[in-house]
Amino acid sequence: MATNTVSQVVPSAEDAAALLKAFQGWGTDEQAVIAILAHRDAAQRKQIMLKYEQMYSESLMQRLQSELSGDFERAMYHWMLDPVERQAVMANAATKCIQEEFPVIIEIACANSSAELIAVKKAYHVLYKSSLEEDVAARTTGNLRIACLLQLLLALVSTYRYDGDDVNMGLANSEAKIVHEAVSNGTTDQEELIRIVGTRSKAQLNATFICFKDEHSTSITKALPHGADPTGYLRALRTSVRCLADANKYFAKVLRNAMRDSGTDEDSLTRVVVMHAEKDMKGIRSAFQRRSTVSLEEAIAKETSGDYRSFLMALLGS
Amino acid sequence: MPQQVLAQASSHSSPPATPQPPPPRLRQATRKQQEKDTQHREREPPPPPPPMAAVDENEDLIRAFAGMGGLGVDEAALVSAMGRWRMQPERRAQFRRSFHGFFSVSGGAAAGIERCEDEYLRHLEVEFARLKDAAVLWAMHPWERDARWAHHALHHHGGAPAGVALVEVACTRAADDLLGARRAYQALHHRSLEEDVAYLLKDPNAALLVGLVTAYRYEGERVSEELAAEEAKALAAAVVKASPAAKLVQNEQVVRILATRSKPQLRATFKIYKDLHGKPLEDDFVGEPCLQEAVRCLYSPPKYFAEVIGRAFMDDADRQAKAALTRVVVSRADVDMEEIKDAYAKQHGAKLVDAVASNTHGHYKDALLAMIGK
Numbered sequence: 001m002a003t004n005t006v007s008q009v010v011p012s013a014e015d016a017a018a019l020l021k022a023f024q025g026w027g028t029d030e031q032a033v034i035a036i037l038a039h040r041d042a043a044q045r046k047q048i049m050l051k052y053e054q055m056y057s058e059s060l061m062q063r064l065q066s067e068l069s070g071d072f073e074r075a076m077y078h079w080m081l082d083p084v085e086r087q088a089v090m091a092n093a094a095t096k097c098i099q100e101e102f103p104v105i106i107e108i109a110c111a112n113s114s115a116e117l118i119a120v121k122k123a124y125h126v127l128y129k130s131s132l133e134e135d136v137a138a139r140t141t142g143n144l145r146i147a148c149l150l151q152l153l154l155a156l157v158s159t160y161r162y163d164g165d166d167v168n169m170g171l172a173n174s175e176a177k178i179v180h181e182a183v184s185n186g187t188t189d190q191e192e193l194i195r196i197v198g199t200r201s202k203a204q205l206n207a208t209f210i211c212f213k214d215e216h217s218t219s220i221t222k223a224l225p226h227g228a229d230p231t232g233y234l235r236a237l238r239t240s241v242r243c244l245a246d247a248n249k250y251f252a253k254v255l256r257n258a259m260r261d262s263g264t265d266e267d268s269l270t271r272v273v274v275m276h277a278e279k280d281m282k283g284i285r286s287a288f289q290r291r292s293t294v295s296l297e298e299a300i301a302k303e304t305s306g307d308y309r310s311f312l313m314a315l316l317g318s
Numbered sequence: 319m320p321q322q323v324l325a326q327a328s329s330h331s332s333p334p335a336t337p338q339p340p341p342p343r344l345r346q347a348t349r350k351q352q353e354k355d356t357q358h359r360e361r362e363p364p365p366p367p368p369p370m371a372a373v374d375e376n377e378d379l380i381r382a383f384a385g386m387g388g389l390g391v392d393e394a395a396l397v398s399a400m401g402r403w404r405m406q407p408e409r410r411a412q413f414r415r416s417f418h419g420f421f422s423v424s425g426g427a428a429a430g431i432e433r434c435e436d437e438y439l440r441h442l443e444v445e446f447a448r449l450k451d452a453a454v455l456w457a458m459h460p461w462e463r464d465a466r467w468a469h470h471a472l473h474h475h476g477g478a479p480a481g482v483a484l485v486e487v488a489c490t491r492a493a494d495d496l497l498g499a500r501r502a503y504q505a506l507h508h509r510s511l512e513e514d515v516a517y518l519l520k521d522p523n524a525a526l527l528v529g530l531v532t533a534y535r536y537e538g539e540r541v542s543e544e545l546a547a548e549e550a551k552a553l554a555a556a557v558v559k560a561s562p563a564a565k566l567v568q569n570e571q572v573v574r575i576l577a578t579r580s581k582p583q584l585r586a587t588f589k590i591y592k593d594l595h596g597k598p599l600e601d602d603f604v605g606e607p608c609l610q611e612a613v614r615c616l617y618s619p620p621k622y623f624a625e626v627i628g629r630a631f632m633d634d635a636d637r638q639a640k641a642a643l644t645r646v647v648v649s650r651a652d653v654d655m656e657e658i659k660d661a662y663a664k665q666h667g668a669k670l671v672d673a674v675a676s677n678t679h680g681h682y683k684d685a686l687l688a689m690i691g692k
Contacts, residue, residue, distance in 0.1 A: 131536040134578040158532035160500050166508040199513040
């Protein structure tokens, strides 16, 4: 469920005029910008952009990018994009430094439904004149070490999972065995595991994970070897299993990790809040609160400041 | 009349002058049998040979029934014979006796009856069903059609023929049509196509097939010549490295390139490869039928389909090769039939409509010609 509140009444021409007023003069009235844009849904934001361009002959996005700065600007830029395009843009950025940013790709591939993923891939075609699979797979060239990682990523990104609830328990049992074998193998002979994680429906996978836990009394993610992970394959596997099993729990964990210790990982924080504010943030917030002493808003308020903080708070609905 | 039948039967049961033919190809069989038939009749004492007109009728009907090695049956001739020989069981008996390949005289308890050879019963079933199959497939939605073909290939063939069928569907359909077929597969079988391919095909081709089947290629025309040159080099390097132990179809580079790049991009890559090495890429993929198929389908579907059709008309075409004719015509009639006709003319020097008209029979022929168009 979305967390940001959306006003139904204000016509886009008024919003555009108000935005222009906020930009004029020295500096920008960031609070005014947030007050408008954080409370509009995707269709309204699109209308505002069109109206603004019509009325003032300049692109709203470009104006925002020049008036704002830092984490706030990055957050606002991604917020203004159409939700499907947003994911395509983030995926593309991630393919450029895939060994560090692959969790983004895994999130997009695993947390979306099959139909949503197809929409993201279509948007990707239009924006970048190539397919997401191409760009993910092309990183193999000359880099055989990360072949396993890329195989997993490619499988996750290409698949069109069955969306239904049909589960075959016999199959779940046999595949739990295969998974156990692959997990004890470290990073060799992972094809079967990649096949299972990369093709089975989410319902079937959950059944498999449950069988694994019943059989070996630990979850898969705990059973994976910890420690040396030079190629990132194990981390990717852990991420995908968590994301497929329970997306809300996974994103809550990402938020927790982003705000832990000294320093905050603003990129991850922005990414999770902006991508999910109008989708399923409520679920993520409950998952966060289940395992934490403070509420999500309090945690963010503590770790961020200024206009960036105000924007995130507005998106979270406070 | 009964004496005629018995006389014939007893002469047949004497030491066989004509040895039992091995399961023959229908076209040659009937000709050979007709020769032996006339020899046999010369050796025999009378009963009087059937009048000349009846012999011609028999031959016509034999032709109609058997399709003379072609495809489909001549329904019109059959129906007309049914009318002409009404109330004349002895005419039909004569026909059965002169159609040696199909009917054989049995001894023992069923003496005097010319029974059908099982093999030819099955042949008849297939030939009569050809039109029905074509009609049912034609009426289906293309996505459901592809989904059913894929499922049938996976569950009834397995191994190499399954691979070939999957490659054809995966590489010759547009990106959205392949996606639609995958959706239809989920609706029909409550599993995704890639699950089944990955799970049921345990051979080395599995990685390539899963990749091809899950591809959602960019459909635009933009091509990067640099990238094409780079990937042509990568493919050449992979070809050099290949060995019976490390097959090309398992090479990650090859699979990646074929399964993710857009079709225009791939065509540019193939062209550069050909310029660099003087021969087309599929020649270097000898011994890897799935890879060769994939390259052919990706490079030029009309050319590939024209080849498939050509194989269906050859003398030694087996049941699958012949079934391919229906499959290709029905699935491509709305897509690129004109290009296929051009490619066929180039490959075989004859027009496709002429080849179909001379090799097929009856309503099946009419159906095909209607779908192929002028």
